Amino acid sequence: MVTDGLDFPAALGAVAAAVEAEMTALLGDDSEAPSRVTEAMRYAVLAGGKRLRPFLVVTVADLFEVPRPRALRVAAALEFVHTYSLVHDDLPCMDDDDLRRGQPTVHRQFDEATAVLAGDGLLTRAFDILADPATHPDGAVRADLVRRLALAAGPRGMVGGQALDLAAAEARLDIAAINRLQSLKTGALIRFACEAGAVLAGVNDQLERLGSYAEALGLAFQIADDLLDTEGDAAELGKAVGKDAALGKATYVALLGPDEARRRARALAERAASEVDHWGPRAALLKEVAEFAVRRRV
Amino acid sequence: MVTDGLDFPAALGAVAAAVEAEMTALLGDDSEAPSRVTEAMRYAVLAGGKRLRPFLVVTVADLFEVPRPRALRVAAALEFVHTYSLVHDDLPCMDDDDLRRGQPTVHRQFDEATAVLAGDGLLTRAFDILADPATHPDGAVRADLVRRLALAAGPRGMVGGQALDLAAAEARLDIAAINRLQSLKTGALIRFACEAGAVLAGVNDQLERLGSYAEALGLAFQIADDLLDTEGDAAELGKAVGKDAALGKATYVALLGPDEARRRARALAERAASEVDHWGPRAALLKEVAEFAVRRRV
Incomplete structure (x- = not known):
């Protein structure tokens, strides 16, 4: 697989x-484990998605x-790890969602107990994969990734961030508080996605730049998600605001x-792109991710 | 702290x-994190218990x-990790327990969402701790522990094992199936407890012996737990069988x-003790754990 020379959607x-x-191959290693929980793990992981975080890992690598x-x-x-967080987030005691990407959520397709265990299993397997010598020959690099x-x-x-989000339903957040919530809830994993390639390469002096890009x-x-939530619904007759607004x-x-x-959002995308200017044309795809962030309709 | 020369209960x-x-010191590192979930983590972790697994780690080390x-x-x-498994196991969708060691379970003391997140947080922190250079200077050892x-x-x-246990409520298990369930559900962590000290010491040729002891x-x-469940209740008037039997x-x-x-149970305890005979009197406490396993009343 080559991503150089492909346009952004193709890459x-x-x-x-x-x-x-x-992921399919890695889940295959669990074939001797009890089937219902591994089946739920597979269902959750292979339910689609843009795979934005993997794209960032691979592109920086x-x-x-x-x-x-x-x-x-x-x-x-x-x-x-991203998938585990969605499975637990969807639980009745959390966001209580029945559907994700048009498919039943894991606790609806299976049951709540299986959803809790499938999330636990995915989180645990993630560390197993990182710590495995197949990920990197140097144990210190593997431990650093973990x-x-x-x-x-x-x-x-x-x-x-998820804990703050639960509390936020009852609180009046200002911009600083939302920034903090988002930086924890979604920002931290995106930062890992942008740093991991440099960690794998042992290029630790570029982590700050990649961290600024990620942020x-x-x-x-x-912000683009919030806009889509509003405007997507606004296009529908008589429904001017989306789910977040409805939940207050x-x-x-x-x-x-x-x-x-x-x-x-546009200014942030431009700031992100300028952070990776350092690498010139080799960072073209990273610039396109920033452009995609604010231009996408899905 | 010295455990040599103390009798077993004191050790x-x-x-x-x-x-x-x-654990208190390690949780203190999260003091800047949102408080409700870290409070629940602390509540769960410091709720008491025999700390058998830590004892095995320290004694082998x-x-x-x-x-x-x-x-x-x-x-x-x-x-x-042991505590996270109890927090998630106690959830309404799993064993639905209101009390653990006479105290409200985490989802009763806080709420279900906080209990899910506190469990997730404890599991994640465990890998963070193992991968930290403070645990061992050699990254390969840290990654191996992870x-x-x-x-x-x-x-x-x-x-x-937890998935098998959920399924077991509807199945008729024989001894081989219970052995498999227990070997996964509780045996695997006990094996880690017995092996970790040797991994920390780089003594990898003793892992098999320690694994047999652990098993x-x-x-x-x-088996002793099952006996206590039955006999503890049998001592109470009109209640001949315990919770497991009541649940079928x-x-x-x-x-x-x-x-x-x-x-x-006695034969197994003797087999465990004989596995560590190899180390003579230095393994006295490991032999006493085996004795304690079958003699304890709690």
Whole structure:
């Protein structure tokens, strides 16, 4: 698989196909495990999605000429963690969602207990994959990847953000509070996605630049999500606001208005692109991700 | 802290106190994280317990002269994983328990969403702790510990055992099936507890012996648990069988009868003790754990 020379949608699709094949192979290792929970893990993982995080891992890894099989293992581990967070987030005691991407959520397709265990299993497998010698010959690199992913996913990262999000339903958040919530809930994993390729390559002096890119990119994506939530629904007759607004959740659009939100998302995408200017044309796909963040309609 | 020369209950208590101090310190690192979920993590972790798994980690680590701070970090990480499994197991969609050790379970004391997230946070932090350079200077050892714990806790270990346990409520298990269920659900973590000290010491040629010890010990503990469940309740007027039997769960006692179950538990404890004979008097505490497994009344 080569992503150089492909246009952005084709490159995104090529990585999605490759990481789905990798995840399928990795889940195959669990074939001797009890079937219902592994079946639920497979169902959750292969339910589609843009595979944005794997794309960032693979694209940054390409920038530093990391062997593709190593990048795909890290991309798969990260997508397992992202998927686990969706499975637990959808539970009745959390967001209580019946559908995700038009398909029944894991607890609707299977049952709640299986959804809890499938999420637990995906999170656990992710660390297993990173720590496996097949991911990198140097144990210190493997341990560093484990540590960074655990920090990004744990109480000081995604789990902390989810806890803030639960509390936010009853609180009046301002922009600073939403920034903090999003930086933990979704930003931390995006940062890992952007840093992992450099960690795999041992290029630790580029982590700050990649972190700045990730931060701007993650926020641009989030504001664009808020805009899509509003405008997607606004297109439907008699339904001017989307799910977040209906739930009374503070969003960028609710606090800033759509015009200012759009302006900020664009400025963030430009800031993200300028962070990777350093690498010139080799970073073309990373610039296109930033452009995609604010231009996409899905 | 010195455990040599103490009698067994004192040695067990000393390790419990030391690992509780370690866990408290490690949770202190999350003080900047959102408070409700870290509060729930602390509540779950510090709710007491025999701290058997930490005792096994520390005792085996002592056998190989591993520096105590390293052993305590691994012991704390393992206890985080054990605690996470209890928090998720107690959820309404799983065993639906309101009390654990006489205190409200996490979802009763806080709420279900917080309990899910607290469990997720504990599991994630465990890998963070193992991968941290403070646990061992050699990255390959840290990655090996991560991998072994992930295997023990994941779909081919504890999560797989929990899935079998859910399915067992509707199935008629025989002794072979119960052995498999217990070997996954509780045996895998006990095996990690017994192996970790040797991994920390780089003594990989003793893992098989420690694994055999762990296997016999884990099974002895489980049969003794089944016996206590039956006999504890039998002592109460008009209540001849315990919770497992009431739920129609197959147990060793139900399948073998109390006399044969007791005989097997004792034989397993003796087998465990004989596995560590190799180390002579230095393994005295490991032999006492085996004795304790079948003699305890709690």
